[in-house]
Amino acid sequence: MIRYALECAEGHVFEHWFDNMADADAQLALGSIPCPECASTEVRKSLMAPRIGQGKATAPLPSCAGPSCCAGACPAMAG
Numbered sequence: 175m176i177r178y179a180l181e182c183a184e185g186h187v188f189e190h191w192f193d194n195m196a197d198a199d200a201q202l203a204l205g206s207i208p209c210p211e212c213a214s215t216e217v218r219k220s221l222m223a224p225r226i227g228q229g230k231a232t233a234p235l236p237s238c239a240g241p242s243c244c245a246g247a248c249p250a251m252a253g
C-alpha cells in the first residue's frame with residue numbers, strides 16, 4: 175500500500191491509499207477518485223508532503239544487525 179497526498183481542482187488536499195504507484199496513476203487517469211470536500215474528480219498528486227519537515231521522500235537506510243545479517247552487503251555497513 176502507498177499513500178499519496180492528492181489535490182483537487184479547487185485546491186482541496188486530501189490523502190488516499192493505493193495498492194501501488196501504477197494503481198494510483200491508473201485511478202487518477204480515470205478520474206475515479208472524487209474529492210471528499212467538493213466531489214470533483216479533477217484530482218492530481220499534490221506536491222504537498224503529508225508530513226512537513228521531511229525534505230526527501232526517500233526511505234532511510236535499513237538498519238543492519240551486523241555481519242551475520244548481510245555479510246557486510248548492507249548500505250548501512252558501507253564505510
Ligand SMILES: [Zn+2]
Nearest residue numbers: 182186209212
Ligand atoms: Zn475539492
